[in-house]
Amino acid sequence: MNNNNMEEVAVYVGLIWRLTDGLARYAIPRYYRDDATQTLGREPIMVDWEYDVDAEQLTPLSRDNGFVPGRSALTICPQPTAWEVENASRAGLFPLATLRDLVSALHAVLFDASSEMTVFAIPPGAERLERLTAALRGPVRPALGDVLEDDGIFLDLTIGSDLGNYDSIIVASSTDLLSPLTNLAADCAQRVESYEQRLDELRSVPDFLRAMPQLAGVDLDAS
Template identity: 65%
Template sequence: MHPIAFEADETEGVHVHRYLPGDNTAVSRHWPGLFEAWPQDRTPFTEWAVNNNNMEEVAVYLGFVWRLTAGLARYAIPTYYREEAERLLGRAPALVDWEYEVDAEQTTAALRDRGFVPGRSAITKGPNPTPWQAENAARAGVFPLETPRDLVAALHAVLCDASAEISVFAVAPGPERFTRLASALRGPTRPTPAEVLGDDGVFVDLTIGCDLGYYDSLIVASPVGLMPRLADLTADHGRRIEAYEEGLNELTDVPDFLRAMRRLSGVSLDAP
């Protein structure tokens, strides 16, 4: 087990906390069944986006993001693969002009964290685009997340490149607050984190390195310092990881593993 530790910083009017594990991902002992054949229905990947490359640490990240944003309304931008996210989540996004970007090949905050950049999309205009397609093809999409299963679906949408990234914006519930969030991510001028988050928002960027030379990270931003809350969560997840690694020999099949992922992550996939 490699303890989760965040580095604290302040930038552009918000508190920023970064977890940059490099090669030392949080879970260091893995279930051997990840390298064996799985049943055809519920698998580590379908349920938790866990496979034999991006392993149990992914469940830790998903649980961490969901627990950190408890009590708030959650919205996500799955980077680039807007159309696939719409298919998997079964809902249309709000279109915005800006999204967050992390360079997954870098291992230091100064080089890795690029902040807000113009939105992108895999959707192409085609040879004869409609006016709507021409205007909106390249924009990012913000999707509401109702349960942890939605967060997994958003991650599924982007796990197809050398790295995968989803950005979660958690704000006070209600349509008016979401309208303010979406408005802050629109327009020709690059927004600052403070403008996007307001006085009540929490932002979490989850990036997963899939290919060799690409690395995971969690980047958290908030108008108020979250270090006490992060310290509580990292301590709790440390205990969960330790218990998981000690109990590996008791996992005999995929259902056992899926139950273990619920304990490891600290969340139930279908709970709000």
């Protein structure tokens, strides 16, 4: 992808997509809400809160700042519109229909020193989405357990591009995910090993692009 973020990004997005299989996925691309609107080609659900992970911290506890008030970038030139100014303190929650959507949302944030995207995976249905949206709105800082309830999975992905910024994936759920996470981690390790063993066969960009779904363990258009 660039000289800092390479094939590991395919592993990250594949892990997120496979862990949330069967659930409806919604993402908050941190800070770059309007860029994500353009890359995804759809309007977000506006919410008041987003998650914050400090990519400069080394330990899980020091990295995790929990929910913070949402904020979105303003254009500098030309001047921001009245709508942008009015909604600068709100984040955007985007539905993800396919893995390609997840990658597109990630593209919206990846050019920064440290990019961050949060994914909420919940059972499909309008009523459950309404409860998720309500939990991310309002003046009171939400608790992660209240947002997830008993049936949701939370994932936060940070990807560091500058020195001193680190990659991380934070996973949370009310249910025990140890077994599926262990199995997925083992499968990811096997896919990385298989990929590294055939690097000499990748002689062109098309070869590389064909290898990425195999590394991720899922096709870009998978739902």
